[in-house]
Amino acid sequence: xxxxxxxxxxxxxxxxxxxxxxxxxxxxxxxxxxxxxxxxxxxxxxxxxxxxxxxxxxxxxxxxxxxxxxxxxxxxxxxxxxxxxxxxxxxxxxxxxxxxxxxxxxxx
Amino acid sequence: xxxxxxxxxxxxxxxxxxxxxxxxxxxxxxxxxxxxxxxxxxxxxxxxxxxxxxxxxxxxxxxxxxxxxxxxxxxxxxxxxxxxxxxxxxxxxxxxxxxxxxxxxxxxxxxxxxxxxxxxxx
Numbered sequence: 001x002x003x004x005x006x007x008x009x010x011x012x013x014x015x016x017x018x019x020x021x022x023x024x025x026x027x028x029x030x031x032x033x034x035x036x037x038x039x040x041x042x043x044x045x046x047x048x049x050x051x052x053x054x055x056x057x058x059x060x061x062x063x064x065x066x067x068x069x070x071x072x073x074x075x076x077x078x079x080x081x082x083x084x085x086x087x088x089x090x091x092x093x094x095x096x097x098x099x100x101x102x103x104x105x106x107x108x
Numbered sequence: 109x110x111x112x113x114x115x116x117x118x119x120x121x122x123x124x125x126x127x128x129x130x131x132x133x134x135x136x137x138x139x140x141x142x143x144x145x146x147x148x149x150x151x152x153x154x155x156x157x158x159x160x161x162x163x164x165x166x167x168x169x170x171x172x173x174x175x176x177x178x179x180x181x182x183x184x185x186x187x188x189x190x191x192x193x194x195x196x197x198x199x200x201x202x203x204x205x206x207x208x209x210x211x212x213x214x215x216x217x218x219x220x221x222x223x224x225x226x227x228x229x230x
Contacts, residue, residue, distance in 0.1 A: 033216040035153070042220040043145075043153065048208060054218065086153050090214035095167045097143065097155035097214075 002091040004100035011106040022070040022087030032070040110134040110219040117224030130187040130204030138182035141207035146200035
C-alpha cells in the first residue's frame with residue numbers, strides 16, 4: 001500500500017523559513033493536502049491540491065509537489081505556527097485517504 | 109459558518125459497541141462526502157471511513173473494516189459511525205470531517221469538528 005513519510009520534527013527560529021517534506025512514490029502525480037494540528041484543537045486545512053491556500057490562511061504558507069516529494073513552506077515563521085503538520089493524499093488503488101506520520105514544527 | 113459537532117464518545121469495554129454522531133450545519137449537507145478521522149493518544153491522524161454525499165459509495169480503513177459502519181441521514185444533516193467489536197487500539201479522539209468539493213469523493217477535508225473521545229478499556 002502507498003506510504004507517506006514525513007520527518008518527525010523540524011525546528012526553526014522565528015522569522016526564518018520552515019520547510020516540511022512529505023515523501024511518497026511518485027507523489028507528484030497525486031494531489032497533496034496539508035493540515036495544521038495544534039494540541040487541543042481540530043485540524044485546519046492550510047493547503048489543498050498541492051498549492052491552493054484556503055481563505056484565511058496567511059500568504060506565508062505555500063507548498064509544492066513534484067517527483068517523489070511534496071513540500072510545505074512557511075515563511076517568516078511565528079510562534080503561533082508551532083504545531084504538527086500532516087500531508088494527505090488519496091490512494092487510488094483502494095480509494096482510501098492516507099495521512100503522513102506528521103511533523104512537529106518547533107519554533108525556537 | 110460550517111459547524112460539525114461530534115457526540116457519542118465515552119468509555120467502553122473491549123468487544124462492546126458504540127455509536128458516534130456528527131451534527132452538521134452551515135452548509136448543504138447532502139452535497140458533500142463526509143468522513144471520520146481519528147487520532148490515538150500520542151499518534152498521528154488516521155482516516156477511518158468515508159461516505160459519498162448520496163451514500164452510494166463507502167470506504168473503510170483496513171483497521172476497522174468489518175467492525176465499523178458509516179452511514180448518514182441527509183434529512184437530519186447527520187453522520188454516524190457504528191463501532192462494534194471494539195478493541196483497545198480503537199481508543200482515540202474521533203473527528204468528523206467534511207469533504208471539500210460538491211459531489212466529490214477524493215478531496216481535501218476542509219472543515220473538522222472538535223472530536224469526541226472514545227476510550228476502550230476493561
